[in-house]
Amino acid sequence: MFKKVEKLVLRGSVWLRAKGQIGRWHGLYYRSNLFTKSTGRMCCVGVLGAACGIPKRLMKGQVTPSGVINSIRPPDEEHLESAHEYRSLSPAWGSFYEANDESHTTDEEKISLLTLLFAEMGIELEFRPNE
Secondary structure, eight states: OOOOOSEEEEETTTBOOSOSOOEEETTEEEOOOSBBTTTTBBOHHHHHHHHTTOOHHHHBTOOSHHHHHHHOOTTGGGGHHHHHHHHTTOSOHHHHHHHHHOTTSOHHHHHHHHHHHHHHTTOEEEEETTO
């Protein structure tokens, strides 16, 4: 079941940014997966997905909310509606990927940008770098 998120906690020990494989997504470069099983880390969009109730196993290796929808197979059809709601939270996911993965910005700059982007969605972002 999809959960509406009003406050999102981004922990430093979980946050994946500007690391991992390099690929292309709609003309933008991405470096982070929603969830990387080997490290247990997630990009900011993956952290939001988990908070919304999307199982990590469905986000594993995916780079976009659309990828989650496309990866759903039996017996996980029960999560399809939630995955669609997750994808529809923002028409501008590319902005999140750019802020999360830009290699020329500091973590503080990334958090500042992400805080603004999440606020546009009505979500308060709290960063806990030491957790």
